[in-house]
Structures are given as structure tokens and as C-alpha cells.
Amino acid sequence: MFKLLKLFNDFKDYFIFVVLIVISLALISIDSKPNISGFRAAIIGTVGYVQNLFDWVPNVGALQNENKSLINLNVQLSSELALTRRALQENDGLRAMLDLQQNFEYNLIPVDVVNKSSIQMRNFATVNKGEKDGVRVGMAVSSEAGLVGSIIGTTNNFSMVELLNNRNVRISAILLESQAEGIIKWEGDEYLYFNNVPNSIEVKVGEIATTSLHSNKYPHNLTIGKVEKVIDEPGSHFSRIYIKPATSFFQFSQLFVVDFIQNKEELELLKQVEERIQLLEKRTR
Numbered sequence: 001m002f003k004l005l006k007l008f009n010d011f012k013d014y015f016i017f018v019v020l021i022v023i024s025l026a027l028i029s030i031d032s033k034p035n036i037s038g039f040r041a042a043i044i045g046t047v048g049y050v051q052n053l054f055d056w057v058p059n060v061g062a063l064q065n066e067n068k069s070l071i072n073l074n075v076q077l078s079s080e081l082a083l084t085r086r087a088l089q090e091n092d093g094l095r096a097m098l099d100l101q102q103n104f105e106y107n108l109i110p111v112d113v114v115n116k117s118s119i120q121m122r123n124f125a126t127v128n129k130g131e132k133d134g135v136r137v138g139m140a141v142s143s144e145a146g147l148v149g150s151i152i153g154t155t156n157n158f159s160m161v162e163l164l165n166n167r168n169v170r171i172s173a174i175l176l177e178s179q180a181e182g183i184i185k186w187e188g189d190e191y192l193y194f195n196n197v198p199n200s201i202e203v204k205v206g207e208i209a210t211t212s213l214h215s216n217k218y219p220h221n222l223t224i225g226k227v228e229k230v231i232d233e234p235g236s237h238f239s240r241i242y243i244k245p246a247t248s249f250f251q252f253s254q255l256f257v258v259d260f261i262q263n264k265e266e267l268e269l270l271k272q273v274e275e276r277i278q279l280l281e282k283r284t285r
Helices: 002-010 012-030 034-053 060-103 264-284
Strands: 108-118 122-127 140-142 147-154 159-166 171-175 181-186 192-195 208-211 223-232 239-245 254-258
Touching (some): 122 254
Antiparallel strands (some): 122 159, 140 254, 147 159, 171 181, 171 208, 181 192, 192 239, 208 223, 223 239
């Protein structure tokens, strides 16, 4: 109320002027004398002309309401577009997974990823099926594009996947064209690295790397990725081979658990070897 009185006091002259104008126009409009009617017509015409001149001036309130409506519509359309794109991507992925399931030599258990985690260069994913669905520790996990990791823990309803982008993972692999065999591991960046391949073997960019027959952990012939580049290391008899993973480890949402487990005795021996390798690596750091 105080602000309103202050405003009136500051602009009282203008308020009084406007009030007098309104009263004058009201008196003119109700007077029927001929000499005033002409003046009244002129005033009305002038007011109408001025209104026409300022018709281009936008109504701020209407524009604000229209702007809010357009923003809401834009948000809604953007959300619908995102949902449509996601549905198309999921549909393409499911179609590819269905083709894989029909042409794969092992039984496959479809799962959805419910969580991803990372602990000191060790990356994991949690999937929504466990022991009651037939998932067991040691089973490989694949997407429609290729190998993703293996099961390292289970409950009745969930399982933990150790992903390939993990400092502890070693994969016995083969390049299909050159038939070069070696070990694939991750070193912390976007690539996997194919090690123990002599530079006397000609390895070509684009070759497909798969799990080999000598793998004690994964079924053979699972695609791992393809050769991105080959570098001969100075002073070494081995090549440094960069493998681009077949599956992006940060984008998958649906996977398959491969219903296959190697001999338990072999797995136990492999576990012991891996533990010894890790111990030696710690000592050399």
C-alpha cells in the first residue's frame, strides 16, 4: 500500500491530467449539440487513427503466453522424438540379437543391464537374471555384436558381469585372416591390445579378432573386435596391435549370457594362473 501511495505521489500530475481527459471525453460523448458533435467525431477519428498506427506494437502478455505454449510444445516434441529414436535403436538391437540367437551354436539367455559400475580400472555391469534363470559363474556374456565379458557372481535374480575393459581380464584370441594367435587385454583407453604377435606375421587393418580354441574361459569363435592399427615397436620382435571392441562398453542395454561353462578344473587352474600374474605385476610396479 505504501508503494502504491508513493507511486501516486510521484506521478500525481500525470494521473490528474489523465482523469481530466477522460472526464472531458465523457462529457463530449454525451452532449448532443451540433457544434460539439463535429468535434467529437474528429476526436474519435483521431483516436482510431492513432490506434491503427500502433496496431503493429505486440501485446506483451499475449506474446509471453504464446512463448510459454511454444516452449511446452517444443519440450513435448523433443521428448517424443527421443523416445521414438530410443525405441528404434532398441528394435534394431533386439532384431540383431534375435538373429544371433538363431544362428549361435550355444543356448543364449537374454538379459537386461540394470547397473554399471567402475572400481579402479575394473568395470562391471549388473544384469537382471541369476541362478534361478540358469546363469552361472564363468559363463560368457555377449551383445549382438560380440563378446562383452563374463559372469563373476550370481544371486537368485541378478548377476555381475566383469567387462572386457578390465585390467585383470586376459583373452586367448586369434585373428581370422592371418591366423595370428595371442592374448588380448585392456590397458585403460578406448582400445583392446593384441599382444604376443611376432612382427614377422603380416597383420592387416580390419581383421576380425575372435576367441580362440585355446581359450579356457570363453567359448571359441566369439567376436571380440577388429584390428584398428598395427605398429612395429622399436627394439622388439612383436607388433603392437590395436583392437577396436565390437561392442561399445558404455552403450549396451540388452545382452546375452552364453550357456556354456568350461571344465571346472580348468577354470580353477586358470584362476590360479591369473592370481599369480597379478601378484607378479604388483611386485614389478
